Amino acid sequence: MSFDPHLAEIRFGTGLSPRLAPAQSAAALLARLRGPDEAAAAYPIEGWAGFQARLARAAELTEVRKAARNDAEALRAAKKQQNLHNKAARQARADWVVSMALRRAHTPDGFRERLTAFWADHFTVQGKFGIPRRGVAPFTESAIRPHVAGRFADMLIAATTAPMMLHYLDQASSIGPNAPEVKRRGGRAGLNENLAREVMELHTLGAGGPYTQDDVQQLAELLTGLSFTFEEGFVFRPRFAEPGPEVVLGKTYGGAEVPHLAEVTEALEDLARHPATARHLARKLAVHFVSDDPPEALIADMAARYAETGGQLAEVYAVLLDHPAAWTAPLGGNVKPPVDFIGSVLRALDVPAAKMPLGDERGFRIALAAPMQQMGQPWEQPNGPDGWPEADGDWITPQRYAARLQWLTSAPLLLLDEVPDPREVLQSALGPLAPEGLRFAVAAAQTRIEGLALAFAAPAFQRM
Amino acid sequence: MMGNRLNRRDFLWRSALIGCSAAASPLVTPMSFAAAPWENRLVVLILRGALDGLDALRPVGDPDFAALRPDRGAGTGVALDGAWELHPALAPLAPLWRAGELGFVNATSTPYRDKRSHFDGQDILEAGTTGVGQARDGWLNRMLQAVPGIEAETTYSIGRGDMLLTTGAAPVTNWSPDAALSLSPQTERLLVMVTHDDPLFRDALGEALVLSGLVAPGAAGEILQMAEMMEMAEGRAMDGGGTMDPGATQDARKALAEAAKAARGAGGYDALARFASQKLRAEARIATFSINGWDTHAAQHRTLQGPLESLASVLLTLRDELGPAVWGKTAVVAMTEFGRTARLNGTGGSDHGTAGLMIYAGGALRGQQVAGGWPGLAEADLYARRDLLPLSDVRAHAAGVMQGLFGLDRAVLEGQVFPGLDLSGAARLVL
Structure with a gap:
């Protein structure tokens, strides 16, 4: 069994079109993926910079409303402005989902759409209130989509430091127990290990991976400092960071006099490079694209290429597309979500x-x-x-x-x-x-x- | 099948084959509405996301509690006795407690330890095993497998998703109160045909047709009459042209708009509880669904409110909709994958922990008690110096309830339903 253009469009793309011809080989399919992002140009979705401006405007309107609290008329006007701003974001978000559907309908490069959805799901984020509830598509557009054919570590760093992730998994307000900020708040602040746990369990090593509660705790301390504001987007706050070094999976990170972001990215690079991550990602891709119960050989071959290439994802996809196991059971594969x-x-x-x-x-x-x-x-x-x-x-x-x-x-x-x-x-x-x-x-x-x-x-x- | 063009004779033969080989399909299997094996009812609620038992049922009598949870707004809860206080969002349940129809098992957990993953934790809770990946079916389904004469109508898994808890060889009905289906009889027949060779689709379709009232149980013989298949095979109506009738577009929009409205209404857990009650008043004896949203990592004074209100409302809806007679024979157990840290974290929430709280209600159970023992909250008493220490296996309490309600054999419960369980640790919950 080997590459079949029709099955390729169905299994790795967004289906067959009456108008758009399928790629005739795995190389052609990957060339489309590495080429320009035509679908994004044809059906635009707001990137993070645009969305950040919406957040900043929301913060501004909150201030306007606060200032107007003793003036009934000004307060009414301020509330109205807020409502309009919220409504515009809701409408924009609906359009982004429609654009996502249109990309699927009309792209020559369905694999890119499938991969974007796959990795956006791998790095699931959600907004918990207000304007951030509309921010999933801009997150995907900026932190995920540019990296789907690139190096996994780059996507991991982009997703882990993205304001939507810091918001969703409570990192933005996690503060090292001995950080200066805790003293300033009279002890009423501290660590939140939510993101650290999911980075290891979901994003890199996998639930069965070789890490312990201590590693989670240490990574949580290392991640302190990652934060964001509505006004500026991502910020690294040294005052939030736990002083001193942390030991994650046996390796020591941090400990610089002034904590800085590079200590975090170094740990993320190492997690991305870990053999357990290679296997976890290979298996997840095989499950998503081939079968709920993929053959071990496919997983092993993909994981091996991941390790050889330092996590170059397009190389891993090439193994997948060349593998006989990817072409078995035409139309008997996974159910389409x-x-x-x-x-x-x-x-x-x-x-x-x-x-x-x-x-x-x-x-x-x-x-x-x-x-x-x-x-x-x-x-x-x-x-x-x-x-x-x-x-x-x-x-x-x-x-x-x-x-x-x-x-x-x-x-x-x-x-x-x-x-x-x-x-x-x-x-x-x-x-x-x-x-x-x-x-x-x-x-x-x-x-x-x-x-x-x-x-x-x-x-x-x-x-x- | 590819390249092997079917002629009409093959087609008819195939149709005949469908008629006699489809015994496995619920559509074809006559669904009996005869009496179920018991009169008692069991409702299992899975609280996904890990309920903070220390906030739902506050151990105010424990001298170490106040220091661990300084920000909970003391005095706002409902005192049950000197030792325990209900979270204010559970206040509507106080009358149930006083009536002896609400109780708790504290400091209980599945055998899952240390990794504290929601997803593994929920899998173990629903699989009823001691570790991850040990079973592909759920404990509620294995319980059903142990009882002869179980029918699909006996057990309802309710909501848009299926649950591992009820997955397995025993027949279970999966349905959502807002689901609906309207197909012309001919389309329905053709669909039965095109899904026939794929058991997943065939069974889902069969069940959907029966549950949406389009097909009487056991009507498949009629559906698959050969004469009708022949008529269909003429392909007669395809030349009607494709120009759109504006009326049809309007109807389609109306149909979708109505479906959208139904979907909004179904978001409420009360709708699930009402649907469960309706089925439990009739032939069903077991119902299960999930209540989500318990993962309160931050600002817990705010984020825990909604899920607890949902839970309280579900329990009261079940009581009211079942009516006194059926409620008197009903046991509701609410279980979660694990507890949360004893201390609040730096963001006013709690992180993943170990032992937690099982909540139960119903006239068939011995309420007004906090069973399960209490390990204490002093740092040396905590599990890994951070979590409430587990004193019992939550599976034992579920098993004890099933033993009491349905008279199941201890050996079956300890071997088949919950492998490796020691039932002697079960709290006495059934009256």
């Missing part, structure tokens, strides 16, 4: 941007957000920092499969001017891989919309 399912339907239908609910938050909620919630993937809101589940059985339950069917029988009517012939759609969506029995059933449907629903609800399309 809702984001991939919806993206591949939009792509198969070639839904034009003009029909997507850009600038229409209610339309977005009806056509995408609520259906994804019902399918079990309320977008950007997984249950915890471990992100979305991988097992097929987590996605195809009676209630969640019902939600997919429900969406299929209505959404295409909203998103198209004309319902295409489902026999042709099936042909372009699965190409030569379409099973005969499914062709038969689709041809037997009573109406075009039901024919489409059948084509897309069939396991052959639902799996990848």
